[in-house]
Amino acid sequence: DVKVTQSSRYLVKRTGEKVFLECVQDMDHENMFWYRQDPGLGLRLIYFSYDVKMKEKGDIPEGYSVSREKKERFSLILESASTNQTSMYLCASRSPGQITDTQYFGPGTRLTVL
């Protein structure tokens, strides 16, 4: 079974803090993704990575950055957290070309910025 883990289930931070969200997958997947999920807006792609040290902006990259130094780990960084970044953050991984070519999601991190 694919396993995607995220470092925290719940996180509370203050405005202006630097926030690190970590994601690790154990299936040697090439692609990794960061989404945020908000009521009524669904999943919105922040950044994705096709492979180690590669990154691409998604639909809403502003205020975020990412790091992928190792294949299994994809980090999302909020340089200066703001209240409008309060959300559920979901990490996903994918191995293109598999018979079931899909994304596998982690459990999510619910971030509250005060």
Next chain:
Amino acid sequence: QKEVEQDPGPLSVPEGAIVSLNCTYSNSAFQYFMWYRQYSRKGPELLMYTYSSGNKEDGRFTAQVDKSSKYISLFIRDSQPSDSATYLCAILTGNQFYFGTGTSLTVIP
């Protein structure tokens, strides 16, 4: 127009009912179709995966794709309270994933 449209609900049904969840999509080139189930405060988990028109069955769940109408459906037979969750449709074409916003389902005992 969004690439994938999904009625957000909420949908509330009695236990044992047949549930129909639906999505429409805009691009006839879309290739692969998925349904995810997401329990409250958890990540989405893959429920059904298909790439052709027609029906695919897995236990109480049936995924249906109608490429001519650009319409996908998930049917749940004999619904159970444990089916209460948000259901997201998703479509893959090339390397691009498109997700619906999700339909919230509650099955009342």
